[in-house]
Amino acid sequence: MKIAYIDNQPYEYKEGETILNFINRIKGERSVPTLCDAPNLDPFGSCRVCSVEVALEENGSCKTQASCHTPVMENAYIYPNSKEVQKLRKNIIELVLTDHPLDCLTCEVNGNCELQDVAAQVGIREVRYPEGANHLDRQKDLSHPYMTSDLSKCINCFRCVRACDEVQGQFVLSMSGRGFDSKIIKGLDQSFNESDCVSCGACAQTCPTSAISDVFQSKAIKATDKTRTICTYCGVGCNLEVSTHNGEVLSIQAPFDAEVNQGHTCVKGRYAFKFYDHPERLRTPLIKRNGKLEPATWEEAYDFIANKINKIKEENGPDFIAGISSSRCTNEENYLMQKFIRAVVGTNNIDGCARVCHSPTALGMQRTFGTGAATNSIEDLKHTDCIMVIGANPTAAHPVTGAKLKQHAIQGKTTIVIDPRKTEMARYATHHLALRPGTNVAVLNMMFYYIITESRVAQSFVESRTEGFDDFKKDILALDLAHLEEVSGVPREEVRAAALAYADAPNAMSFHGLGVTEHSQGTFTVMQIANLAMITGNIGRKGVGVNPLRGQNNVQGSADMGVQPHQGAGYMDISKSEVRELYEKFYKVPLPKEIGYKIPEMYAAALDGKLKAMWIIGEDVVQTDPNTQMVIRALAKLDLLVVQELFMTETAKEATVVLPGASFLEKDGTFTNGERRIQRVNKVVEPIEGTKPDGQIIVDIMNRMGYEQADYTGPTVLEEVSQIVPFFKGVEWDGLGENGKQWPVAEGGVDTKILHEESFKIGEGKGKFKYNAFKESEELVENEEEFPLILTTNRELEHYNCGAMTRRTGNVELLTEDVLMINPKDAKKYNIRNGDKVGIASARGEVEIHASVTKSVRPGVVSTTFHFPEIMINNITSDVHDSEAMCPEYKVVAVKVRSLVAQ
């Protein structure tokens, strides 16, 4: 036990601990004043306010040391508040105030300013220096939709610079000049708007004064009513601290003690919340009468719906009705929706948007490991030596995890990126395999080849924990490498180097996204990624595993809750009679036997006249599902289309009844993030007048249709869920605490950070090797002659999916349209200049879009997003699907482009 003394009292200290941590741990937070220190940043040592006195013996002669960056020495005598240091601190702050405006009373952060606090703490009364040079005339920067600066308030603590570097990895901020004239700069001393800022807000949150802030004035004292909740956008599941005043949301910050995001967020989580009370929010139910959606009361709407459903049930049977639940909604709402469809309507026609994103992940991982969820946690990044990012652009789509992955890459640790585009991760990566879209399986198979032929197989893991390896090996050794090299376009030496880097790392983690799943071989690719982890023994401990980057905030949860046509709540196979009995006993009604429709099958059935009613919650299928025109035709054939929405989306326009739901800020429940973490969503404000939480809407209709279900609250439904979903057994509302729990949660609330530590949840407990050969996408086979380019769709940081929410926030000023990215070579070939309007056509049709000429896509490949309804890129995407899970192949569309500019 190692001891040091604080004010002559002995205490135990932790090896390597700084004096500041030591004192604060023993004496309480903020017992030493600081200005340049921040919980999420490395010690920097600029303000010197944290100085303390240290002696080698009791009351011995003292040395002044900055506590924030000095480690505790054994048997040191530390005096945190001696007269001398008190004087020193006061004198430093006096100097700071010689170059600081003395207009606290009108300052945005008055009452919540660290400089003010420290000045008060050290007891400063006057500034004795004669007036001298200063920087009080620096101009404000109000150029940006979110970020603001007023550098006359800057105290040069560098926290913003460090946050932009150490947390976000963006390098937008630095200092210019030196000494007294050093000044914070953005880029080449530009405005926020001209700079490369991605509006993560880390600088604004960390800035101790109002020198860098945001348009919501997040640090203003007015923002003191705080509610902790979870971000509604992506599967990272960041914890947010939402400030309100009189029932209105003012601003959002991120708690530093959040295990998921440690005080960080992206532009969406922190700033893109103004959609919630946007004038365009739906505020009343609507019923389509004579082709027009007209306002109606809730009673009218419920009656209308119940009558229609009952009628279809009677005339055609329950299987003529289907539901699509939403990954944007809470677990509890998803649970209720599938319960409603199964137990009240009486069909298994229930599916969710996971179908169009991560269904192959769930299926592929289930086939190999037995469980369709991330094997590890994001915090494992601290313990890994190598990351492989395949088919994902995390810095845009999963920004907070993306920022962590980027830090790993920047630090020069092994990073393998497999992606057709030069993504931001690829810029920093040690290996970038820029394959032709649609050839993931080819490249992964090549990797296996090298791992096997260069004796990198983790023999003992493969022998003790897996089966099927011998056949797998035989198939791999029979590969035609030259062929795979040619189809993928990646030189074999590059593949070899990446394969060996992954295999040789003591701990390697993989991350994958929609560039893996949204392919005709999506499920197979997931299985190969899982096989790659097994063959190298990267499963079952810290810093390894297979970690899908789940798209929507609750895509994991919606599948967990049974929003799938073949599995009920808790992934139990509903075609098995013992499972059905269990559910029947629990729901107290008889349940249907037949496996229901997946989403694409629903459209096909509707077109075929075999589906008459659909109920869609929070999903703009018209804009986001592939082959828009087909989707519209299918919806038009229905007798009843109920859409629960926040806004009048393209899908809602097609509805028979529109029901106004409530946003995440207006309800309770839980979301489960991409690392299986069930976290509490806490109601921040009451639902906007005229709207209801989606869970309550479903409860209302269940009751209306004769099934008794108590009113919606997060805790009560969660309790019900915990009684039926095996891996939720130990989940309790209160027990979830602030940081949630990672499932499976055993009774007593013990959660699980790492899956498959001892064995897999499949068959005899052994992981299954299964070889899958590369197969060219049918879309290309059929259409590549007429449509020689490959279109791959992707996401931009600023917008989220169909953009219904983000387009109704300041983000729309940051990114205003979908554009087509095209390589300079192709641009030249087709006579296209940057900014030109072009036509992009596939076998399905043509859309118009502006071109952006960039090397970030390789020749032969073009890329765009689908955030804006003006473009509706899905008019041309294909309805080819993953052969196994029916996830659409958004990532490979055969297209041609032509300039629409008069030459």
Place this chain on the structure above:
Amino acid sequence: MSKNLSELSGRKGLHGNLFEKLGDAATASGTPSEDEMKSLANDFLMGTANTYGATTFYDFLKPDNKNKKVYTCSGSVCMMAGTQDGVKTSLNKHFKEEEVGHMCCLGRCHENGAFHYNGKNYSDKTDEEIASIVKEAVPYQEDTYNVYCHGTPILTQPFQGVDKLYQGFKGLLEKDQNELIEIMKASALRGRGGAGFPKGYKLESCKNTDSDVKFIVCNADEGDPGAYSDRYLLEKQPHLVLYGMMASGYMVGAEWGVVYIRGEYPESVETTEKAIQELRAANLLGNDILGTGFNFDFKVIKAQGAYICGEETALLSSIEGQRPEVRVRPPYPTQEGLFNKPTVVNNVETLASVHHILNHGAAEFTSIGSEKSSGTKLVSLDRCFNKPGMYEVDMGTPLRTVIETLGGGFKVPVKAMHIGGPLGGLVPISAIDRLSIDFETFQKEGFLLGHASIVCIPEAFPLIQYLEHLFEFTADESCGKCFPCRLGSVRGAEMLHKAQHESFKIDRELMDDLLETLEKGSLCALGGGLPLPIQNALMYFEDELKGFFA
């Protein structure tokens, strides 16, 4: 101090070095263009704020420097010699006002009147001479000054050729590294760059840090006005310095030696590069040197005008192309230094002593000097001495011997000497007999040996003006990272200025508080060291100064 930027810069490292590229980009117009800063940021995967931020830090890169064609010396000695107004008047005949910049100390303290033109330094020139220099009508004449050894010639030993110097080198490379480090430790050689840290322990720490890549960095950023001993070594004894680096490289397992030379010493850059070529020609560089399996090579980096780059962690950031702001310790450079790799940073003179120690043994070295100060020391004498120049003395040599026997006494009446650079102590004439050239007596008397440069303050020169100059020097050169120095240096200079030019008296308590704040609160010795000479002045020259205080 960004570990990420260190890492990113390290990806290209010394080949295609970022700092060097920023310098190259500035050659055409005096400052890199926006496009160049953008494209470098892109190549190095950094932000434009990083390239721009670094550029604006340096005197010779910043946009304000754009039109400068000639630079006058603004160092302490030239200032007190009063030569610079004349130089400027002469130069103004040939250059527009905005074409004349200044550099702080060109190392011509032995004759003053120094200026820098077209990559060369000049001093003590007449108006006509300046005219012909500008017209490039005369060939460049090498600087000459007295060089004399009083005691053991280690640093001033006559150079007898590369072959002779490297005679025993192969044998050395066959010895165990730890054995050599033990010799270095036993020699008790202390760093000559100011802090006096034992070299052997740095070597040991670096050797024991696990890493494939390590560096030896020679700190040749001799920025102290008044000091030119490092310049002497680089120009007259470059092989001694390079030898010390190579031997250090072998001891710790480093394959690269970086010589960081201040831009104000163009001739030093040339002689060092020439010496490296000589080593290459003698097959003493590259891979498998002398068939021993030892690899080593050198990189010379020319600095761009910022005194703080002499501080070792700022220097490392500078090589990386980051803003040279002082880093916190730990981690120490020997743990995480250049490009986050273990690095030994040593002063030129420290490195120049290594040859003697390894070739004659530790005992012979410790037999010179005193208990805590082994070996010899170079002392630079300025123009107030009758015999200005460079003197090597055994440690422990009485200060009076240096002044009178070697320097030949003062040319003009002198009231104090500023010894050891701007952060060293201000030694009144009355203290001379209490001091000898070593770490101990200086420390005991409340002064600092530092780099042992001696700058005289003539009787006639107002001390208050000198104190203002010191504050101003710190304000100009402060990296701006820590609060006390960034703000305090300016406030001190302002008060001292006001006291001379307005009816303003400095609140003595406030001045004491300011000095205490700087001393205790500063992150590095620039802010932290400034109070020493000021306090010395306030103590020894109370009479002269008291009228300015209340």
